Amino acid sequence: xxxxxxxxxxxxxxxxxxxxxxxxxxxxxxxxxxxxxxxxxxxxxxxxxxxxxxxxxxxxxxxxxxxxxxxxxxxxxxxxxxxxxxxxxxxxxxxxxxxxxxxxxxxxxxxxxxxxxxxxxxxxxxxxxxxxxxxxxxxxxxxxxxxxxxxxxxxxxxxxxxxxxxxxxxxxxxxxxxxxxxxxxxxxxxxxxxxxxxxxxxxxxxxxxxxxxxxxxxxxxxxxxxxxxxxxxxxxxxxxxxxxxxxxxxxx
Amino acid sequence: xxxxxxxxxxxxxxxxxxxxxxxxxxxxxxxxxxxxxxxxxxxxxxxxxxxxxxxxxxxxxxxxxxxxxxxxxxxxxxxxxxxxxxxxxxxxxxxxxxxxxxxxxxxxxxxxxxxxxxxxxxxxxxxxxxxxxxxxxxxxxxxxxxxxxxxxxxxxxxxxxxxxxxxxxxxxxxxxxxxxxxxxxxxxxxxxxxxxxxxxxxxxxxxxxxxxxxxxxxxxxxxxxxxxxxxxxxxxxxxxxxxxxxx
Numbered sequence: 001x002x003x004x005x006x007x008x009x010x011x012x013x014x015x016x017x018x019x020x021x022x023x024x025x026x027x028x029x030x031x032x033x034x035x036x037x038x039x040x041x042x043x044x045x046x047x048x049x050x051x052x053x054x055x056x057x058x059x060x061x062x063x064x065x066x067x068x069x070x071x072x073x074x075x076x077x078x079x080x081x082x083x084x085x086x087x088x089x090x091x092x093x094x095x096x097x098x099x100x101x102x103x104x105x106x107x108x109x110x111x112x113x114x115x116x117x118x119x120x121x122x123x124x125x126x127x128x129x130x131x132x133x134x135x136x137x138x139x140x141x142x143x144x145x146x147x148x149x150x151x152x153x154x155x156x157x158x159x160x161x162x163x164x165x166x167x168x169x170x171x172x173x174x175x176x177x178x179x180x181x182x183x184x185x186x187x188x189x190x191x192x193x194x195x196x197x198x199x200x201x202x203x204x205x206x207x208x209x210x211x212x213x214x215x216x217x218x219x220x221x222x223x224x225x226x227x228x229x230x231x232x233x234x235x236x237x238x239x240x241x242x243x244x245x246x247x248x249x250x251x252x
Numbered sequence: 253x254x255x256x257x258x259x260x261x262x263x264x265x266x267x268x269x270x271x272x273x274x275x276x277x278x279x280x281x282x283x284x285x286x287x288x289x290x291x292x293x294x295x296x297x298x299x300x301x302x303x304x305x306x307x308x309x310x311x312x313x314x315x316x317x318x319x320x321x322x323x324x325x326x327x328x329x330x331x332x333x334x335x336x337x338x339x340x341x342x343x344x345x346x347x348x349x350x351x352x353x354x355x356x357x358x359x360x361x362x363x364x365x366x367x368x369x370x371x372x373x374x375x376x377x378x379x380x381x382x383x384x385x386x387x388x389x390x391x392x393x394x395x396x397x398x399x400x401x402x403x404x405x406x407x408x409x410x411x412x413x414x415x416x417x418x419x420x421x422x423x424x425x426x427x428x429x430x431x432x433x434x435x436x437x438x439x440x441x442x443x444x445x446x447x448x449x450x451x452x453x454x455x456x457x458x459x460x461x462x463x464x465x466x467x468x469x470x471x472x473x474x475x476x477x478x479x480x481x482x483x484x485x486x487x488x489x490x491x492x493x494x495x496x497x498x499x
Binding site for chain 2: 217237248
């Protein structure tokens with residue numbers, strides 16, 4: 001699609017959650033668009049190692065795999081140390097790693113709530129603090145967070161998930177205000193139903209109901225979310241900051 | 253190049269944001285029906301220059317958007333080309349600054365004619381072609397004034413709010429035909445239109461914005477390129493603010 005238009009040439013990006021789904025699609029698309037990448041995953045795997053080897057050879061970019069648990073502040077610090085030791089300007093941070101767990105409001109336990117916020121919110125804020133400190137020095141940067149339409153619309157059974165993603169929206173807008181003086185833009189995407197492992201286990205009747213609400217009549221592909229991330233990461237969006245962009249195929 | 257082999261229609265190409273959209277679409281490989289109200293030598297020269305530089309076809313089309321008759325012949329001309337239309341960018345518009353109590357009925361009608369009725373009718377015609385080909389991207393240039401409701405913008409802002417709503421309805425009605433419809437809400441952008449606003453108003457607004465400068469027409473154009481391209485294939489019914497973080 002964009003093989004001959006390298007929108008991220010000369011840029012370096014950090015992407016979390018690269019193992020699968022939207023994160024994997026984003027890593028692939030960024031590499032095709034000329035970005036060097038710190039590819040963050042929780043666990044090492046042979047498949048992943050092989051994938052980035054082939055990808056970096058095919059696209060002639062550098063990809064550094066980083067394995068760490070975003071919920072462990074010590075591991076975050078070690079990862080940041082590694083990134084800093086590479087002595088590169090960081091142009092883009094994409095926070096994709098996240099989790100979902102469905103439960104009705106009255107059935108949601110405080111432990112579930114804390115766990116989801118730990119993964120989807122606290123850890124991302126901490127990580128973004130460290131990375132944007134690196135960006136401050138070069139006075140330019142783009143941070144892209146992943147929220148969800150369930151944070152805006154609400155969604156039955158997603159009390160903890162939708163709340164954590166709504167928190168991301170508030171954080172995105174405040175970071176945009178605070179970091180703009182340093183040339184750093186901060187935006188979030190709010191995907192609708194995207195074909196990933198996260199949605200693969202949804203009951204068929206729920207999926208049918210959701211599909212009926214989508215004007216384009218199909219569930220989104222990870223690549224389509226990655227394409228919007230690419231836009232927000234590139235200089236094409238140099239005047240866009242503090243925005244939440246829905247990518248939902250027209251859900252009503 | 254994000255728009256290789258795509259054919260698009262852009263209105264209001266003569267200056268400002270429209271001209272930037274024309275240039276960016278051409279540089280991304282799109283063939284363009286470039287619509288403006290009046291023929292001018294300067295515009296013809298621009299078109300020749302752009303089509304040569306980027307090896308694309310640019311057909312100028314001249315019509316007065318407030319005349320349905322002229323618009324109809326323009327659409328006929330486009331139809332005779334017998335090529336698929338991949339995107340329509342409704343950009344032509346006029347501005348009007350007046351306090352609510354001072355706004356005249358003549359001005360209200362004029363602004364709505366140009367900013368709302370014209371793109372409405374043109375989109376009716378062009379989306380018919382898109383329905384037949386089962387694909388297309390419609391992009392309407394609205395304004396943050398259509399969302400925020402700034403003082404002195406009751407008429408202009410209302411016309412842009414109307415366009416935003418129309419865009420959402422189009423996305424709901426035509427999504428099943430593979431047609432996407434989105435609007436862009438530029439904030440303060442460096443064009444002739446901006447110079448109609450008082451300097452204190454501009455500097456006051458910039459003070460509270462995140463990126464403390466006015467936007468460039470090319471920055472609005474780049475968002476239009478994105479929405480017209482396949483990169484935005486799952487985005488429809490949205491209004492995207494390109495405003496540097498106006499508060």
